[in-house]
Amino acid sequence: MSSENRVESHGVAWEESYGYVQAVQRGDTVYLSGQVAHDGPELVAPAPVGPDGRVTDFSNTGAQMRQCYANAARLLQRFGASLDDVVDEVLYVVDAAAGDAAAGPVRKEAYGRPDPQVASTMIGTPRLAFPELLVEIKMVARV
Structure with missing residues (x-):
C-alpha cells in the first residue's frame, strides 16, 4: 500500500x-472529515438560535442531514467513489430525538435502499462548530 495521501x-x-x-x-480507504450542512460558504437550513446562543428549534435536522450526505457524496465522487462505498459513519446530532427521527428516512434516501449497508453510530453533543448546526456526519469509505 502506498504511503502517499490524496486530499x-x-x-x-x-x-x-x-x-x-x-x-x-490512503490506499483503498477514504476518510471524510465531519460533513456539515453548507453549500459553499453558506449554511443550509440553519437552526434558529436564541440570545443565549442555544438552538431554539430542531426541525431543520432532516434538511441539514440531507445536505451533509450531499456534501459527502460530492467529495467521494472526486475519488471515484460514492455513498455505496461507505463502510462506517458517525452522526453527531445536537438533539438526539430529532436526529433519531430524521436519520432513518434520510439515511435510506441517501443510500438508496431500505437497509443501508453501513455501520452507523449516532452521538448526541451539546454543540457543533457553528451554533446553527444540528448535524455533522463523519465517514469512512473503501474504494
Missing part, C-alpha cells in the same frame, strides 16, 4: 482557519 477540500474559509482537509485517501 480534497470544499474550499470554504473554515478549512484554512481551523487547518484541515475534508477528505484523505
Whole structure:
C-alpha cells in the first residue's frame, strides 16, 4: 500500500482557519472529515438560535442531514467513489430525538435502499462548530 495521501477540500474559509482537509485517501480507504450542512460558504437550513446562543428549534435536522450526505457524496465522487462505498459513519446530532427521527428516512434516501449497508453510530453533543448546526456526519469509505 502506498504511503502517499490524496486530499480534497470544499474550499470554504473554515478549512484554512481551523487547518484541515475534508477528505484523505490512503490506499483503498477514504476518510471524510465531519460533513456539515453548507453549500459553499453558506449554511443550509440553519437552526434558529436564541440570545443565549442555544438552538431554539430542531426541525431543520432532516434538511441539514440531507445536505451533509450531499456534501459527502460530492467529495467521494472526486475519488471515484460514492455513498455505496461507505463502510462506517458517525452522526453527531445536537438533539438526539430529532436526529433519531430524521436519520432513518434520510439515511435510506441517501443510500438508496431500505437497509443501508453501513455501520452507523449516532452521538448526541451539546454543540457543533457553528451554533446553527444540528448535524455533522463523519465517514469512512473503501474504494
